[in-house]
Amino acid sequence: MxxxxxxxxxxxxxxxxxxxxxxxxxxxxxxxxxxxxxxxxxxxxxxxxxxxxxxxxxxxxxxxxxxxxxxxxxxxxxxxxxxxxxxxxxxxxxxxxxxxxxxxxxxxxxxxxxxxxxxxxxxxxxxxxxxxxxxxxxxxxxxxxxxxxxxxxxxxxxxxxxxxxxxxxxxxxxxxxxxxxxxxxxxxxxxxxxxxxxxxxxxxxxxxxxxxxxxGAETEGQRLLLAADAAAWLDLHFRLHGGMLGHISPDGLRAEAAVLNYALGRLAAVFGGRDFPPGGKQMDGILAFIAAAKAGRMTAGRVVFDLRRSGLYLARESRGILPLSLQPGERSVWDGRFEVVNNSPFGVRIEAAGMNAGPGAAGSPKREEECSATTESRRSGSCYEHSNAARRDDTLPKAALKRATAALPVVLPMAGIVFSDDLAGRVRLTPYSAPFDRFLTRFDFIFANRLSAVFATAPYARLPLRSIDGKTI
The missing domain is CATH 3.40.50.620 (HUPs)
Known part of the structure; x- marks a missing residue:
């Protein structure tokens, strides 16, 4: 090739x-x-x-x-x-x-x-x-x-x-x-x-x-090396808490500029549910905010960047999260962050926990602070299996955790229907990576595959090749 x-x-x-x-x-x-x-x-x-x-x-x-x-x-x-x-x-x-x-x-x-x-x-x-x-x-x-x-x-x-x-x-x-x-x-x-x-x-x-x-030939090789370096950075410096709150260690924020730009831009796209990383000017603003090393918050690309002594926390901002309605058998993507499949016999509505869902919500609890538990009860897979542990972790900043929790999905039945736990469990929610799950280039494969492991989703399908440019893979 x-x-x-x-x-x-x-x-x-x-x-x-x-x-x-x-x-x-x-x-x-x-x-x-x-x-x-x-x-x-x-x-x-x-x-x-x-x-x-x-x-x-x-x-x-x-x-x-x-x-x-x-x-x-x-x-x-x-x-x-x-x-x-x-x-x-x-x-x-x-x-x-x-x-x-x-x-x-x-x-x-x-x-x-x-x-x-x-x-x-x-x-x-x-x-x-x-x-x-x-x-x-x-x-x-x-x-x-x-x-x-x-x-x-x-x-x-x-x-x-x-x-x-x-x-x-x-x-x-x-x-x-x-x-x-x-x-x-x-x-x-x-x-x-x-x-x-x-x-x-x-x-x-x-x-x-x-x-x-x-x-362009040279930049392809550079991009592949950069993705590999960013994947290694991810292992060393990034943690996901409760499937909802991202955390970059202070050492990770001092990484080589190109690696930090690449990794942070794609993490921002994933947490913001966007197809592409923030543009050049936005990324310059984010990196300048980090370089200033002053505790505070900024919002870019639908993501809140919360800088503290313990590192940088990333969460979806709670504004602009639109609801999604699905009929039985339908599949769609909610907020660019979750793939939703409605295997129940009823129509459902997906909303953000911060909207404070009304009566009839799946699993019955409605308050934002209870969302991690109710979401865990209504989905298959393991993305939220540590949600409650994250809430009990006193080392996590409460404001950042609350912000991330508010952006979690809540499954609501259509009017007049009350979900049992069994019916609620038939609405499948899976983390969705907007910059990678629809179109994933060969250049980003290493980083995306490493990130899928962090979010506990299935690995991406490998290239159907035995060699590239004569080199065995």
Whole structure:
């Protein structure tokens, strides 16, 4: 998965020989040159090396956003049939948002692809992202932040269970198109790729005349080392009390700046239920607050940072925690911090303990100070098994503990229903890591996996590889 692949053919061969086998690969193909090239390159390599024991299947997502998309999807289906590759068309159903359409389409696309991978019993998904896409990403992120970016990751774990890999990320689009032309293979051109209302299209046009460079390979290695150092820092300096209150030791606050920035930023995202760490300016403010070494509190990214002589305490601020309603059988994420599955026969409502739940709350006690006990009684798993012990720990600052307790979830039945402990226990609450549980890059895997152990959640699925860049893993 080196970004220095000299040709698309070499990149694909290196990718396939690095895979654990036998393996079944789901190819995400839109019909454009990149994904069409990916399909043909994989098909050619797999047929030339049957000893690899790798098979292909394919899926096309029809976002149903423009006329002709359904016809294009059928063309791709015919192409796959001609190669003997099983294929399915996935349609993004329902109303589309008026704003944030690209982000919503991305979420829907990966949900659909993950479902298709499960149906095909595929071990991984591959997409046709190229070096050109990488350059555009570097450039766009560079306009927004001075922080060094690793760009598009070559491997991302989606929804904790399926890896999405990009074997052509080091290959140029021009080389992929040259490969297709020499074989007389045509592709579809998506008109949205010329629509300058999209930032990526504008950046693509701007970069068209610039000389491409291989910048980014070095930062990938730096990011991996940083994540490993931050994971070691986590073991030495971070403690989780009662599944709700984070604590960083004074020695941990004196760690190397880059390690503290990385680790603290991602802890803030987890405690705040945010997909990303706080931005550069916010992180500068947090680090300056810590460096001043004066007892006090500050709030950033929905997290209260409480600095004391005994260290830094992190908890979700009690404001802005919205309730969540779930019907029987439904699953969702509450406040970006807990995955909730309602296996009870009744509708439920999840609220923060600090809202002082009314009559009928699961387990019956309603007061904020009792929340840790009632939450423990209504969930499966072990996240809160030390909640009561944390409350009895006199070394913990009471104000910080109360703040963390107020942000815990309380399960309430819909009006007219009184939960027994048995019914309440059928509403499953599991800690959710917003920056990692939906999209986890290979670069952050070591840190995220270590953090999952701290929160007593299941480890993340490992990469389906036996080697990376020729090195056994």
């Amino acid at each position: 080196s970004p220095e692949a000299s040709s698309p053919q070499q990149a694909i061969l290196q990718f396939l020989t690095s895979l654990q086998s036998p393996a079944r690969i789901l190819v995400a193909i839109s019909g454009g040159s990149d994904s069409t090239g990916l399909l043909f390159l994989l098909d050619e390599a797999v047929k030339a090396a049957p000893d690899l024991k790798i098979s292909l299947c394919a899926a096309t997502v029809d976002h149903a956003l423009r006329a002709g998309s359904a016809d294009e999807a059928r063309e791709v289906a015919d192409l796959c049939a001609s190669l003997g590759i099983p294929h399915t068309i996935l349609i993004w159903q329902g109303d589309k948002p008026k704003t944030g359409i690209m982000a919503a389409a991305r979420e829907a696309r990966y949900d659909l692809l993950a479902a298709a991978a499960q149906n095909f019993k595929a071990d991984l998904i591959v997409t046709g992202h190229t070096f050109d896409d990488q350059r555009e990403t570097f450039a766009m992120r560079g306009l927004r932040s001075e922080q060094v970016s690793t760009g598009i990751a070559d491997a991302v774990l989606f929804d904790r269970h399926i890896w999405i890999m990009r074997p052509l990320l080091g290959s140029r689009r021009a080389d992929i198109r040259a490969y297709l032309k020499t074989r007389g293979i045509s592709w579809l051109d998506d008109p949205s790729n010329e629509d300058v209302t999209y930032e990526r299209v504008r950046m693509r046009q701007r970069l068209a005349e610039e000389v491409a460079s291989k910048a």
